[in-house]
Amino acid sequence: MDRLIPFTADVYAGMFARYNAETWPALVLALLLGAVALVCVRRGEPQAGRILAFTLATYWVWTGWAFFIKTYAGLNWAAVPFGALFIAQGVLTALWGGVLGRFETAAGRTRSVEIGTALLFAALLGHPVLTYAFGHPIDTAHGFGTAPATVALIAVAALYLIYGRRVLWLALWPVLWAAWDLASAWTMGLWRDVPLPALTLFFAVWLAAQRLRR
Amino acid sequence: MTRIPIDRRRFIGLTAAVAGLGLTGLPAFAAGPDVLTKAIPKTGERIPAIGMGTWITFNVGEDKKLRDARTQVLAKFFEMGGGMIDSSPMYGSSEAVVGYGLDKLGRTDGLFSATKVWTPLTAHGEEQIEDSRRLWGLGTFDLFQVHNLLNWEDHLQTLRAEKAAGRIRYIGITTSHGMRHDGMEEIMRSEDIDFVQLTYNAVDRDAEARLLPLAAERGIAVICNRPYRRGGLIDHVQRHPLPAWSRDAGAGNWPEFLLKFIVSHPAVTCTIPATTQVVHMTENMGALRGPIPDEKMRRRMAEYVGNL
Numbered sequence: 001m002d003r004l005i006p007f008t009a010d011v012y013a014g015m016f017a018r019y020n021a022e023t024w025p026a027l028v029l030a031l032l033l034g035a036v037a038l039v040c041v042r043r044g045e046p047q048a049g050r051i052l053a054f055t056l057a058t059y060w061v062w063t064g065w066a067f068f069i070k071t072y073a074g075l076n077w078a079a080v081p082f083g084a085l086f087i088a089q090g091v092l093t094a095l096w097g098g099v100l101g102r103f104e105t106a107a108g109r110t111r112s113v114e115i116g117t118a119l120l121f122a123a124l125l126g127h128p129v130l131t132y133a134f135g136h137p138i139d140t141a142h143g144f145g146t147a148p149a150t151v152a153l154i155a156v157a158a159l160y161l162i163y164g165r166r167v168l169w170l171a172l173w174p175v176l177w178a179a180w181d182l183a184s185a186w187t188m189g190l191w192r193d194v195p196l197p198a199l200t201l202f203f204a205v206w207l208a209a210q211r212l213r214r
Numbered sequence: 215m216t217r218i219p220i221d222r223r224r225f226i227g228l229t230a231a232v233a234g235l236g237l238t239g240l241p242a243f244a245a246g247p248d249v250l251t252k253a254i255p256k257t258g259e260r261i262p263a264i265g266m267g268t269w270i271t272f273n274v275g276e277d278k279k280l281r282d283a284r285t286q287v288l289a290k291f292f293e294m295g296g297g298m299i300d301s302s303p304m305y306g307s308s309e310a311v312v313g314y315g316l317d318k319l320g321r322t323d324g325l326f327s328a329t330k331v332w333t334p335l336t337a338h339g340e341e342q343i344e345d346s347r348r349l350w351g352l353g354t355f356d357l358f359q360v361h362n363l364l365n366w367e368d369h370l371q372t373l374r375a376e377k378a379a380g381r382i383r384y385i386g387i388t389t390s391h392g393m394r395h396d397g398m399e400e401i402m403r404s405e406d407i408d409f410v411q412l413t414y415n416a417v418d419r420d421a422e423a424r425l426l427p428l429a430a431e432r433g434i435a436v437i438c439n440r441p442y443r444r445g446g447l448i449d450h451v452q453r454h455p456l457p458a459w460s461r462d463a464g465a466g467n468w469p470e471f472l473l474k475f476i477v478s479h480p481a482v483t484c485t486i487p488a489t490t491q492v493v494h495m496t497e498n499m500g501a502l503r504g505p506i507p508d509e510k511m512r513r514r515m516a517e518y519v520g521n522l
Contacts, residue, residue: 007273075306
């Protein structure tokens with residue numbers, strides 16, 4: 001595992017600080033898009049599924065390009081294939097949920113929507129709170145919809161906001177990424193980076209178990 | 215830039231080594247007035263026995279503060295007689311940061327530049343070689359190695375052509391973590407190479423059985439990576455007191471103890487500890503000075519570390 005992480009934890013954190021400083025408008029846009037999508041889903045708007053799909057796809061593609069390929073690749077050769085997979089996930093999400101309209105929102109299924117909403121807030125606030133609690137500079141926090149760990153958690157949250165088994169395959173890459181992310185954080189001793197991928201894994205597995213049982 | 219200048223100090227060291235070889239019949243350790251150098255078997259050129267690795271430690275990206283901090287490490291390395299710097303395209307921004315440091319220091323005297331080609335694609339390997347020249351700011355590399363034996367057949371051909379053209383002085387192959395020793399042995403037997411790089415330290419001693427004797431037999435220089443097991447070994451031994459007899463091995467601290475064990479093997483040319491800190495660089499480079507352990511002492515050192 002350590003052969004795939006060719007940098008120290010402080011260098012990794014410093015990279016996030018620079019990435020956040022250089023791309024902060026993207027974070028603002030990601031928050032706006034996320035808020036619009038969530039309101040549409042909770043209100044049961046007719047196009048809510050498509051809006052959610054395109055919003056999520058934007059997060060995947062942006063993070064794959066701006067974070068992995070343009071930023072992280074300077075430190076880690078593995079970033080380019082990871083970035084390509086993030087972009088591929090974004091394209092598939094846009095096709096499946098946006099173009100083909102297979103995202104049927106779960107408005108009315110209160111419990112599922114509440115879990116999805118809670119996970120979105122965890123993706124928004126979780127890492128900044130942990131960053132502060134662990135005494136790290138706040139500018140190194142992982143932004144909502146612009147950092148891999150938050151995007152994977154948002155993707156699982158989105159699956160709680162939509163209905164059915166037909167979308168479960170979209171959880172495969174978030175689960176694989178979260179497992180990798182968790183192992184990386186553990187290897188580097190970056191304990192503040194553990195909870196988000198752990199949440200992603202737990203809630204993805206739980207969702208799959210529930211929907212496949214029905 | 216690519217050759218160690220033969221100044222008075224090095225000349226005296228070389229003379230002492232030749233004299234030592236003549237008197238003892240042992241492989242030459244050119245423990246000169248202050249720096250331990252060892253010979254590259256194919257040419258007899260001597261290089262300092264302690265070099266510097268860049269895996270993880272020099273991969274700091276574009277962070278200027280960290281780049282400047284690594285430049286200080288580099289300055290201490292040269293100040294204390296260091297020569298070989300080893301890197302790879304696999305190590306993220308490490309090559310760029312080495313180049314940044316060399317440029318900042320404004321000197322490459324004494325530098326023995328070593329990097330690698332690491333790609334499954336032959337044409338991409340040629341691009342990597344050019345990239346390395348640009349990143350280091352060097353026209354000629356002292357050593358280019360095929361990283362982890364990846365596509366070694368094609369890359370060795372490319373490296374041989376570069377060597378024939380005078381753009382590379384030595385060529386070699388690498389492994390690490392004790393892996394692919396069988397493949398390395400096969401190449402050492404069948405190909406004309408100048409260097410091998412492998413993992414060897416006080417607890418990872420598999421290379422002693424076949425590869426190190428074969429290197430001596432074939433006249434191949436040996437670079438030892440992971441001397442501290444990425445810090446795990448040094449962290450472990452430093453929880454224990456240094457044995458009183460370590461002074462007889464020429465070791466005043468644990469880094470010197472571990473590094474002197476490695477470079478005192480007759481077949482070993484150089485080891486490449488990596489660090490982010492000037493104070494650790496000072497400790498590492500301390501192993502270039504003072505007496506080196508003999509075979510009896512080496513056995514005692516390995517046994518002691520193995521029992522910790």
